[in-house]
Amino acid sequence: xxxxxxxxxxxxxxxxxxxxxxxxxxxxxxxxxxxxxxxxxxxxxxxxxxxxxxxxxxxxxxxxxxxxxxxxxxxxxxxxxxxxxxxxxxxxxxxxxxxxxxxxxxxxxxxxxxxxxxxxxxxxxxxxxxxxxxxxxxxxxxxxxxxxxxxxxxxxxxxxxxxxxxxxxxxxxxxxxxxxxxxxxxxxxxx
Numbered sequence: 001x002x003x004x005x006x007x008x009x010x011x012x013x014x015x016x017x018x019x020x021x022x023x024x025x026x027x028x029x030x031x032x033x034x035x036x037x038x039x040x041x042x043x044x045x046x047x048x049x050x051x052x053x054x055x056x057x058x059x060x061x062x063x064x065x066x067x068x069x070x071x072x073x074x075x076x077x078x079x080x081x082x083x084x085x086x087x088x089x090x091x092x093x094x095x096x097x098x099x100x101x102x103x104x105x106x107x108x109x110x111x112x113x114x115x116x117x118x119x120x121x122x123x124x125x126x127x128x129x130x131x132x133x134x135x136x137x138x139x140x141x142x143x144x145x146x147x148x149x150x151x152x153x154x155x156x157x158x159x160x161x162x163x164x165x166x167x168x169x170x171x172x173x174x175x176x177x178x179x180x181x182x183x184x185x186x187x188x189x190x191x
Contacts, residue, residue, distance in 0.1 A: 005063075006060070007031060007060050009029065010027050010097075010114075011025070012025045021037055021038060021042070029114045032107055036070060037070050038074075052071070054084075054093075056080065057079075080122075080125040082127070083124045088134050092120070092124055092137060092141070093120075093121065093124060094189065095138065095187070099176060100117060103145075103176075113145075116144060135169065136165065139165065142172035151176065
Protein backbone atom coordinates (compact mmCIF):
# COMPACT_ATOMS: atom_id res chain seq x y z
CA UNK A 1 0.00 0.00 0.00
CA UNK A 2 1.36 3.46 -0.92
CA UNK A 3 2.40 5.65 1.96
CA UNK A 4 0.67 8.92 2.78
CA UNK A 5 2.66 12.01 3.69
CA UNK A 6 1.60 15.47 4.79
CA UNK A 7 3.42 18.55 3.52
CA UNK A 8 3.12 22.27 4.16
CA UNK A 9 4.19 24.58 1.40
CA UNK A 10 3.63 27.33 -1.11
CA UNK A 11 2.28 26.66 -4.55
CA UNK A 12 4.85 27.96 -7.02
CA UNK A 13 3.24 26.78 -10.23
CA UNK A 14 0.26 24.94 -11.69
CA UNK A 15 0.29 23.28 -15.10
CA UNK A 16 -2.53 21.53 -16.93
CA UNK A 17 -2.08 17.79 -17.14
CA UNK A 18 -4.70 16.24 -19.34
CA UNK A 19 -8.31 17.37 -19.27
CA UNK A 20 -9.03 17.58 -15.55
CA UNK A 21 -5.67 17.07 -13.80
CA UNK A 22 -2.93 19.54 -12.89
CA UNK A 23 0.74 19.27 -12.11
CA UNK A 24 1.34 21.29 -8.95
CA UNK A 25 4.81 22.50 -7.95
CA UNK A 26 5.16 23.14 -4.22
CA UNK A 27 8.00 24.60 -2.20
CA UNK A 28 7.80 22.90 1.18
CA UNK A 29 9.56 23.13 4.48
CA UNK A 30 9.90 19.35 4.73
CA UNK A 31 11.10 18.45 1.24
CA UNK A 32 11.96 21.61 -0.67
CA UNK A 33 10.62 21.80 -4.21
CA UNK A 34 8.41 18.95 -5.31
CA UNK A 35 5.86 18.22 -7.99
CA UNK A 36 2.66 16.26 -7.51
CA UNK A 37 -0.31 15.37 -9.66
CA UNK A 38 -3.71 16.68 -8.59
CA UNK A 39 -6.25 14.31 -10.13
CA UNK A 40 -9.58 15.73 -11.36
CA UNK A 41 -8.87 19.05 -9.62
CA UNK A 42 -10.37 21.07 -12.48
CA UNK A 43 -13.77 19.42 -12.15
CA UNK A 44 -16.44 21.57 -10.51
CA UNK A 45 -17.09 18.77 -8.00
CA UNK A 46 -13.47 18.62 -6.80
CA UNK A 47 -12.99 19.29 -3.09
CA UNK A 48 -9.54 20.70 -3.82
CA UNK A 49 -10.69 23.17 -6.49
CA UNK A 50 -10.06 26.31 -4.44
CA UNK A 51 -7.29 24.91 -2.26
CA UNK A 52 -4.53 24.63 -4.82
CA UNK A 53 -4.00 28.23 -5.92
CA UNK A 54 -0.66 29.99 -6.49
CA UNK A 55 0.53 32.40 -3.79
CA UNK A 56 -1.12 30.43 -1.01
CA UNK A 57 0.26 28.40 1.86
CA UNK A 58 -1.37 24.97 1.93
CA UNK A 59 -1.26 21.74 3.83
CA UNK A 60 -1.51 18.83 1.43
CA UNK A 61 -1.63 15.07 1.71
CA UNK A 62 0.31 13.12 -0.90
CA UNK A 63 0.40 9.46 -1.72
CA UNK A 64 2.22 7.26 -4.16
CA UNK A 65 5.62 5.88 -4.85
CA UNK A 66 8.02 6.97 -7.54
CA UNK A 67 8.81 10.36 -8.93
CA UNK A 68 5.29 11.82 -9.24
CA UNK A 69 3.14 11.60 -6.16
CA UNK A 70 -0.59 12.26 -6.15
CA UNK A 71 -2.34 14.99 -4.14
CA UNK A 72 -5.20 13.35 -2.24
CA UNK A 73 -6.23 16.30 -0.10
CA UNK A 74 -5.39 19.95 0.48
CA UNK A 75 -6.34 22.69 2.90
CA UNK A 76 -5.49 26.37 2.68
CA UNK A 77 -3.51 27.54 5.70
CA UNK A 78 -3.03 31.14 4.60
CA UNK A 79 -3.99 33.17 1.57
CA UNK A 80 -2.36 36.41 0.50
CA UNK A 81 -5.24 38.36 -1.09
CA UNK A 82 -3.37 41.61 -1.75
CA UNK A 83 -0.68 39.64 -3.60
CA UNK A 84 -3.11 37.99 -6.00
CA UNK A 85 -5.40 41.01 -6.42
CA UNK A 86 -2.85 43.78 -7.04
CA UNK A 87 -0.73 43.68 -10.17
CA UNK A 88 2.51 45.16 -8.81
CA UNK A 89 2.54 42.78 -5.85
CA UNK A 90 1.70 39.84 -8.07
CA UNK A 91 4.61 40.67 -10.40
CA UNK A 92 7.06 40.40 -7.48
CA UNK A 93 5.55 37.07 -6.44
CA UNK A 94 5.74 35.72 -10.02
CA UNK A 95 9.40 36.71 -10.21
CA UNK A 96 10.17 35.17 -6.82
CA UNK A 97 8.35 31.92 -7.59
CA UNK A 98 10.02 31.61 -11.01
CA UNK A 99 13.52 32.07 -9.56
CA UNK A 100 12.86 29.60 -6.72
CA UNK A 101 11.40 27.18 -9.26
CA UNK A 102 14.41 27.38 -11.57
CA UNK A 103 17.19 27.76 -8.99
CA UNK A 104 16.34 25.03 -6.48
CA UNK A 105 16.70 21.28 -7.01
CA UNK A 106 13.82 18.88 -6.42
CA UNK A 107 13.53 17.24 -3.00
CA UNK A 108 16.28 19.32 -1.39
CA UNK A 109 14.79 21.09 1.64
CA UNK A 110 16.13 24.52 2.51
CA UNK A 111 14.36 26.05 5.48
CA UNK A 112 16.00 29.44 4.88
CA UNK A 113 14.49 29.71 1.39
CA UNK A 114 11.10 28.52 2.68
CA UNK A 115 11.13 31.14 5.47
CA UNK A 116 12.32 33.79 3.01
CA UNK A 117 9.42 33.12 0.59
CA UNK A 118 7.01 33.24 3.54
CA UNK A 119 8.41 36.58 4.76
CA UNK A 120 8.25 38.15 1.27
CA UNK A 121 4.64 37.02 0.84
CA UNK A 122 3.73 38.51 4.23
CA UNK A 123 5.43 41.81 3.34
CA UNK A 124 3.72 41.91 -0.06
CA UNK A 125 0.37 41.24 1.59
CA UNK A 126 0.82 44.04 4.13
CA UNK A 127 -1.56 47.02 3.95
CA UNK A 128 1.22 49.42 4.86
CA UNK A 129 3.48 48.75 1.86
CA UNK A 130 3.24 51.36 -0.92
CA UNK A 131 4.34 51.33 -4.56
CA UNK A 132 7.90 52.55 -3.89
CA UNK A 133 8.34 50.01 -1.11
CA UNK A 134 7.20 47.21 -3.44
CA UNK A 135 9.99 48.17 -5.84
CA UNK A 136 12.48 48.29 -2.95
CA UNK A 137 11.20 44.90 -1.78
CA UNK A 138 11.97 43.44 -5.21
CA UNK A 139 15.57 44.69 -5.07
CA UNK A 140 16.14 43.60 -1.47
CA UNK A 141 14.51 40.22 -2.22
CA UNK A 142 16.73 39.72 -5.25
CA UNK A 143 19.81 40.52 -3.16
CA UNK A 144 18.77 38.20 -0.29
CA UNK A 145 17.75 35.38 -2.63
CA UNK A 146 21.07 35.63 -4.49
CA UNK A 147 22.80 35.27 -1.13
CA UNK A 148 20.63 32.29 -0.08
CA UNK A 149 21.33 30.57 -3.40
CA UNK A 150 25.07 31.11 -2.97
CA UNK A 151 25.53 33.75 -5.68
CA UNK A 152 27.92 36.45 -4.48
CA UNK A 153 26.84 39.76 -5.99
CA UNK A 154 30.06 41.27 -7.47
CA UNK A 155 29.28 44.97 -7.02
CA UNK A 156 30.36 46.46 -3.71
CA UNK A 157 27.88 48.05 -1.34
CA UNK A 158 29.22 51.48 -2.31
CA UNK A 159 28.72 50.76 -6.03
CA UNK A 160 25.15 49.60 -5.33
CA UNK A 161 24.41 52.74 -3.29
CA UNK A 162 25.38 54.91 -6.26
CA UNK A 163 22.84 53.22 -8.51
CA UNK A 164 19.28 54.48 -8.86
CA UNK A 165 16.67 52.06 -7.49
CA UNK A 166 15.68 51.06 -11.05
CA UNK A 167 19.33 50.50 -12.08
CA UNK A 168 19.90 48.34 -9.00
CA UNK A 169 16.73 46.36 -9.66
CA UNK A 170 17.71 45.74 -13.31
CA UNK A 171 21.27 44.81 -12.31
CA UNK A 172 20.16 42.30 -9.68
CA UNK A 173 17.49 40.70 -11.90
CA UNK A 174 19.89 40.26 -14.80
CA UNK A 175 22.67 39.04 -12.47
CA UNK A 176 20.49 36.26 -11.05
CA UNK A 177 19.41 35.31 -14.56
CA UNK A 178 23.07 35.12 -15.61
CA UNK A 179 23.95 32.94 -12.61
CA UNK A 180 21.11 30.54 -13.34
CA UNK A 181 22.11 30.38 -17.00
CA UNK A 182 18.39 30.26 -17.67
CA UNK A 183 16.00 32.91 -18.88
CA UNK A 184 13.76 34.41 -16.19
CA UNK A 185 10.61 35.24 -18.14
CA UNK A 186 9.07 37.37 -15.40
CA UNK A 187 11.98 39.86 -15.68
CA UNK A 188 10.00 41.31 -18.60
CA UNK A 189 7.35 42.47 -16.14
CA UNK A 190 9.75 45.06 -14.70
CA UNK A 191 11.16 46.50 -17.95
